[in-house]
Amino acid sequence: MKNFIIIIYNDDREIKRGFEEDIISLRSVIKTSEDVEKALIESDFKTLRIGLNSRNLIRTIEKIEESKPCLIFNLCEAFNGDSSLESNVAAVFELLNVAYTGSPPSVIELTSDKEKTKQLLLQNNIPVPAGLSINTVQNLESGIWNLQFPLMVKPQSEDGSVGIDSDSVVFNFDALKEKFEYISDRYSQPVIVEEYIDGREFSVSIVGNNPPHIFPVAEIDYSNIPPNAPKILCYKSKWMKNSDSYRHTPSVCPANISTEIENDIKEVALKAFEITGCRGYARIDIRLDNNNTPFVLEVNANPDISIGDGMAKSAGADGWSYNKLIKGIVSIAIERFNGNKN
Template sequence: MKIAIVTDKTRITYLNGAEGEYEDAQKEKTVKILKEIISKKYNCIDLIFDENIIKNLKKEEVDLVFNNCNGVVGESRISQLPAILESIEMPYTGSKPLGHALAYDKVYTGKILKESGILTPDFKIINSLEEVEDIDMKFPLFIKPSDEGSSRGIYQDSIVKDKPSLYKVVKRSLERYNPPVMVMEYIEGREYTVGVIENGNRVLPIIEIDFSNLPKDLEGINSFEVKHDHVDDLIYHVPANIDEKLEIDMEDASKEAFKALDLKDYARVDLRVNNGKAYIIEINSLPGLQKGYSDLYWMTKEVLGFEELIFSIINSTKKRYNLKNN
């Protein structure tokens, strides 16, 4: 079987500065380790998602694509490669176009979670700066773009405590990212992340992300500054030291969210716990797979192993498509 790892073109043209550079560097490192692992069992190549992707896939006689594309431009960018692959009947890892679109659009994620009875913070959406005046939610609030990931658009000042700060952060977000902007209830509490694999049937050990070692002037959130400059200060408790009820609650909520958004193969669910209640704050349908860095890497370190995680994703995909084990 020939597997092609497909990843994005550079995003620097569309996302200038440190965020774009950081994303490109992450992708490069991820492709390198994925190719090293997958090549142990399969014929593996890597390709760039550009206007020649269909021609190149056919030329290389690829049997399965390992999707490593968040997309570069467009409101539905994370769904672009899966949609193209479906059009040529090419099997690929991860969620379908709809699942990715729903998870990537945080507004629709929030609406679906609420309709499904899954705890998630209250929120309102802002399409223009004039709408900020109508926000009547209780401070502090949390501001984030509706369609970004990997902490892009989330900074230390994304926790806002008054109207002037709200105006400032919403203005910046509207100028830099696609509207709308989400204004969310800020859940004060401990933060956890859950890895869901095998098409929603298995949950990896829960991680608590401990921010207590950060410099005292930083907020305890996974902001771009923390991921970029202070990642070594984060403490990962694996498995999280939690009681059985909370563990079950978070596992069940994560699997329910996975199914509600019709995700496939693997995903990551982030939660915050306040007064014993677990709120889903983010769902990543294409979580990072950078060895030594990504949350999924730390989850698998003791119970599965990172290499086996990669092969479990491939095996899950092969099972969905009824592909032979060749």
């Protein structure tokens, strides 16, 4: 149906691992779906929002087949609280041969695995923090022999800073072992251990593929955190708006950087975007070392696009209204789908 878009987000009533507070980031997508729907309606689209879970999966598929939308606006970041199933949702849209926003399942699966993403970037000469993925505590000491403390410790396959807190930067082996066991026990997955880069942190939002459009670079302002605290964007910093961590780590866009550094950051971000196969839109997180070399921390193929945050904030700094951003994402997805059919 022309001009009819179904917005599908993950309705996570249950969480399978981690802490109860981890559901905050998963449920934030409901607010994003409302923002997107409002923007689409104001752009003269007809809409339907569906919160996807195991109870209505079959009915949702039937609804897509019956209504024949021109597009699925895919906001699913998990399925039944399990972020490892995020790529499977996009795979359903592929099987239904329906246009949908964002990256294909293969890219979502790749970028959800921090270790696989790092290895791919390394193979293409894109700097990433030195580190490795470790499965068992028995391999911990031998695995880190060539790494320098302090080290960053985080789950391999979570996003939205799930599993990251103020103790995620460790300065000795005992603290590393304790943090490793904590993450392994809570999230039941391998653990990324990598050298902590104590430098400025940036995010680069990119939309489109032919050609990609890079929004102004945003910087995380760590100037208000305590002097001895590690400069990291932990879970509280991203999601718990009443916390000091959130208040003390605002995003500044455009970042106050030289044209040379900005160009270097954008160049590395664009390479990461293209090498990982991101489609439609994505966000690349980057840190500078002491030599102002950009290191890619993460490639987010399904980033937050809620009003006033992340990508929307960067788009606004480029003169894009929120409605223009959402309509642009829609146009890119439809054009790509129609192009693939020809």
